[in-house]
Amino acid sequence: QVQLVESGGGVVQSGGSLRLSCTASGFAAAGLTFSRQSMHWYRQAPEKEREFVASIISGVGDTYYGDSVKGRFTISRDDANNTAYLQMNNLKPEDTAVYYCTTRSRLNRQVAYWGQGTQVTVSS
Numbered sequence: 001q002v003q004l005v006e007s008g009g010g011v012v013q014s015g016g017s018l019r020l021s022c023t024a025s026g027f028a029a030a031g032l033t034f035s036r037q038s039m040h041w042y043r044q045a046p047e048k049e050r051e052f053v054a055s056i057i058s059g060v061g062d063t064y065y066g067d068s069v070k071g072r073f074t075i076s077r078d079d080a081n082n083t084a085y086l087q088m089n090n091l092k093p094e095d096t097a098v099y100y101c102t103t104r105s106r107l108n109r110q111v112a113y114w115g116q117g118t119q120v121t122v123s124s
Contacts, residue, residue, distance in 0.1 A: 002026040002113045004101050009118030012091055016122070020086040022101030022115060027082070031107055035059075035079035038104075041086045043097035043120075053099070054086060068094070091122045 008020040020041070027034050041053040054075035055064045063075050074087040084101055098117040105111040 002030050004113055004115035006101055006115040006118040009120045011121045014093055014122055014124050016091050017089045018120060020099055020118060022084040024082045032105060034082040036106060039077060039084040040102050041099060042102060043099045045097040093122045093124045096120060096122050
């Protein structure tokens with residue numbers, strides 16, 4: 001089965017940096033290839049709705065960002081290692097949330113895979 005495992009979260013002071021990783025497995029069994037999957041990061045803070053953070057499109061590598069993280073976060077991918085990254089710089093207390101990576105099956109757009117999330121806490 002497809003698994004997405006996030007890592008790299010932690011506690012950091014305001015202005016600091018973290019790099020999150022999302023390592024994928026099980027794609028072949030699902031008929032998928034990591035390099036052909038667009039990957040996305042979302043986050044959810046306590047008592048708030050899930051918020052779009054960033055996307056990286058398969059093949060062309062185009063990237064998209066939520067307004068609140070533009071200019072501070074960078075999404076990237078390493079297809080050879082089935083991993084997507086989120087480099088977060090100049091972190092602010094309002095970035096505190098659980099960060100999730102996700103991808104939607106290119107074979108069935110109604111099927112979405114999510115990781116378990118990694119906690120990022122930014123202290124002021």
